[in-house]
Amino acid sequence: xxxxxxxxxxxxxxxxxxxxxxxxxxxxxxxxxxxxxxxxxxxxxxxxxxxxxxxxxxxxxxxxxxxxxxxxxxxxxxxxxxxxxxxxxxxxxxxxxxxxxxxxxxxxxxxxxxxxxxxxxxxxxxxxxxxxxxxxxxxxxxxxxxxxxxxxxxxxxxxxxxxxxxxxxxxxxxxxxxxxxxxxxxxxxxxxxxxxxxxxxxxxxxxxxxxxxxxxxxxxxxxxxxxxxxxxxxxxxxxxxxxxxxxxxxxxxxxxxxxxxxxxxxxxxxxxxxxxxxxxxxxxxxxxxxxxxxxxxxxxxxxxxxxxxxxxxxxxxxxxxxxxxxxxxxxxxxxxxxxxxxxxxxxxxxxxxxxxxxxxxxxxxxxxxxxxxxxxxxxxxxxxxxxxxxxxxxxxxxxxxxxxxxxxxxxxxxxxxxx
Ligand SMILES: *Cc1c(COP(=O)(O)O)cnc(C)c1O
Numbered sequence: 001x002x003x004x005x006x007x008x009x010x011x012x013x014x015x016x017x018x019x020x021x022x023x024x025x026x027x028x029x030x031x032x033x034x035x036x037x038x039x040x041x042x043x044x045x046x047x048x049x050x051x052x053x054x055x056x057x058x059x060x061x062x063x064x065x066x067x068x069x070x071x072x073x074x075x076x077x078x079x080x081x082x083x084x085x086x087x088x089x090x091x092x093x094x095x096x097x098x099x100x101x102x103x104x105x106x107x108x109x110x111x112x113x114x115x116x117x118x119x120x121x122x123x124x125x126x127x128x129x130x131x132x133x134x135x136x137x138x139x140x141x142x143x144x145x146x147x148x149x150x151x152x153x154x155x156x157x158x159x160x161x162x163x164x165x166x167x168x169x170x171x172x173x174x175x176x177x178x179x180x181x182x183x184x185x186x187x188x189x190x191x192x193x194x195x196x197x198x199x200x201x202x203x204x205x206x207x208x209x210x211x212x213x214x215x216x217x218x219x220x221x222x223x224x225x226x227x228x229x230x231x232x233x234x235x236x237x238x239x240x241x242x243x244x245x246x247x248x249x250x251x252x253x254x255x256x257x258x259x260x261x262x263x264x265x266x267x268x269x270x271x272x273x274x275x276x277x278x279x280x281x282x283x284x285x286x287x288x289x290x291x292x293x294x295x296x297x298x299x300x301x302x303x304x305x306x307x308x309x310x311x312x313x314x315x316x317x318x319x320x321x322x323x324x325x326x327x328x329x330x331x332x333x334x335x336x337x338x339x340x341x342x343x344x345x346x347x348x349x350x351x352x353x354x355x356x357x358x359x360x361x362x363x364x365x366x367x368x369x370x371x372x373x374x375x376x377x378x379x380x381x382x383x384x385x386x387x388x389x390x391x392x393x394x395x396x397x398x399x400x401x402x403x404x405x406x407x408x409x410x411x412x413x414x415x416x417x418x419x
Pocket of ligand 1: 116117118119122154155156157206210239240241242243267268
């Protein structure tokens with residue numbers, strides 16, 4: 001097939017897939033699902049088949065697809081004759097300030113830096129922590145301000161964020177990475193005590209680990225990290241790119257665990273599908289990211305900020321924090337009822353609508369079996385089925401998922417192995 005001279009929707013899906021195979025770096029092992037549209041918790045493929053979306057674009061589509069408020073915000077913007085898609089961060093525009101103020105209220109931290117992704121938000125947090133430690137701890141040039149991170153964590157793919165990601169297979173090909181990172185097991189509070197010291201600039205943790213297997217960190221551990229940071233004059237960074245902004249039933253999963261972080265990173269659901277990341281921090285930390293110290297060309301552009309304001313409207317006015325909590329409980333209870341001694345389910349864990357089902361077999365075989373039956377779900381590692389459905393999922397949709405999942409489990413039992 002020759003490459004068409006004009007790209008766009010006029011290209012057949014077969015052709016689009018073929019072009020991907022030939023021209024994209026093969027970074028993703030893609031599922032052969034061709035998505036062309038969605039509404040609510042439903043996705044549509046190019047043949048018109050409907051799927052129940054239990055993955056929400058990896059926690060991005062918290063409002064599902066084509067949410068009326070998001071569609072209205074897009075329409076309103078697109079209808080403006082003098083629509084401003086970019087103004088650069090050298091100038092003011094009408095949407096960054098209001099968005100920053102509302103995020104500040106919800107997260108309880110008053111300063112915001114906008115960027116485009118989770119990795120960039122983490123990168124900004126780590127840079128801030130290092131610059132601050134260098135300054136307030138009077139470190140000499142050859143002394144490294146240290147970061148303490150957790151085994152099993154995921155903080156992103158850029159160099160500093162990757163250096164703090166507690167999964168060797170992600171880091172190994174790119175060594176040497178940023179020095180001065182120590183890893184501690186999330187179930188080893190004594191290890192944490194040993195790791196945090198006077199050279200520590202920050203402890204970074206996901207209150208609920210996502211990519212590493214949907215693993216909630218014990219609130220005691222999070223609070224211990226807070227206390228150790230206070231003693232060592234270090235910052236507590238909560239990476240809430242996946243678990244924040246309502247996913248666990250709270251604006252901040254770290255606060256929900258009973259600890260007030262110094263820095264919080266946000267991204268995935270923030271602009272309802274457009275790229276937008278944010279670092280939030282205490283007011284006193286403002287001087288550590290002074291003029292010229294850090295920046296982003298696209299970060300906090302007018303359109304992503306408008307959509308983020310609409311996302312916050314929806315979460316606030318449609319009671320979606322409570323919804324994530326109660327719908328999460330319904331899903332979790334239903335899943336736990338399917339876990340039997342010696343059955344295919346080893347454990348069900350998570351918080352709110354962030355749920356991992358640890359299987360005895362391969363999670364990818366489960367997602368394949370679910371997809372055949374019209375359900376999109378994800379994996380986190382070899383054996384964890386990952387569920388991150390939109391907050392707008394209905395009770396009926398949860399029950400339908402549970403029915404289909406039960407039938408796949410029953411088939412697994414009969415076959416004595418893979419579904
Ligand atoms: C997804 C994720 C990131 C990275 O976000 P990108 O937008 O892919 O750069 C960082 N931290 C956590 C906890 C994440 O889940």
